[in-house]
Every structure is written in C-alpha cells, then in structure tokens.
Amino acid sequence: MCSGRVDLAFILRAFSNGADGVLIGGCWPGECHYITEGNYLALSTTHICKKLLALIGLNPERLRLEWVSASEGMRFAEIMNDFSKKLKELGPLGKGEGIDRKGLNFKLEAARDLVPYIKLVERERLRVPVKSEHAYNEFFASEEVDRLFKELIADKLEMCQIMALLRESPLSTGEVSEILGADPSEISIHLNRSARQGLIEFDESQKRFVPV
Secondary structure: OOHHHOOHHHHHHHHHOOOOOEEEEEOOOOOOOOOOOHHHHHHHHHHHHHHHHHHOOOOHHHEEEEEOOOOOHHHHHHHHHHHHHHHHHHOOOOHHHOOOHHHHHHHHHHHHHOHHHHHHHHHHHOOOOOOOHHHHHHHHOOHHHHHHHHHHHHHHHHHHHHHHHHHHOOEOHHHHHHHHOOOHHHHHHHHHHHHHOOOEEEEOOOOEEEEO
8 A cells, every 4th residue: 555545544543542653664755656656645644643643742753654665674674673662662652651541542532533624734734845855854844834733733633632521521621631631721711712612611500611
C-alpha cells in the first residue's frame, strides 16, 4: 500500500487501541511508484499528526516516518530496532507522559472527531507549494504554520475533548480540568463560549455542565 494511503485517522486509531508508537515506511522521495507521489502526502500527514500528539500531551516521537525501499532489508531492521529502543525509553503510551488512561482516551477520541476538519484545513491552508522533503520540513517547522495550527485547530481540539467528556457524564469546570490536565481558566473560557453558542448548558441542580 502506498504510504500516502495512511490516513490520519488510522494513526490516531492505532494509538487509541493502545499502540505505544506508530512507524510509517514509504518510498524515497522521487521514487514513488504512483504519479500521485503519495510519500509527500505521508510526510504532510506525519507533520500534522506530530503537532496533534503534542497538543494532547503525547510525545511526537511516538510517530515516525522513514523512507525505505523493498531492497533495503538491513536498513529496515535497523530502523525497527532503533524505534523499539526509543519506545522503551518513552514508556507505555500515556503513562510515560503522565496522562491517565481515561483522559488519554477522551483526548484521542476528540482528535479523531476532528480529522475531517483537519483535512479541510490542510487542503485550504497547509499546502506546501514545492514537492521536496526540505520544503515540507521547513514549511511545517515555520512560525506561520504554528500560528495557523493554534488558531485553526488547537482551540477546536480543546472543545472537542470537552464535548467528548460531557457526552459521557455531566461535569464541573474543575472536573473537566482535572481529567484533561488543563488550566481551569482555559477550560472555563471554552465552557462559557460553548454555553453562549447553545452547545452546552449549566445544570443548576447538579452544578455541572451538560450537553444540550
């Protein structure tokens, strides 16, 4: 399968199922078997997913993209050994980052819910004009992309996490903050904004927020 077919949702699902790391192997740039040059799409997906992982508190190094051809068996073995060693250093998913399993599940669920929107943002605002590995790496490391990511994706991801939690059970600001490991003041801003938009409401009898 072409590395370009590795969807962002596949990677997030692997982490949701408990994988400590995900390795994507693709053809070397310029050696794609298809006219679509899917390895550049894989490179873009990897950069975006690493930023998502960082946003939900997971180490981005749990995801790795490597170029390796079918004839490079020795290189593939070295890559796998090195990646396995790295994952042992990082520890089990979530535990190595100090995130409890419940909070991690909600964070990953929220990221998966946001995938269609992220793809739209990628198509409209995160397209790299030149197909070269250097150009992609430089583009996604830029301050402009960091700004766009925070502006267009970070806040929505935070709200998706909160909505996922509230669909499970009514919660107070403090309870949401504790589960997600987030700043209570930031959580309060998101909750009040969502209440004004009619997405949630404050249940006086429970002293907690509930989805509408």
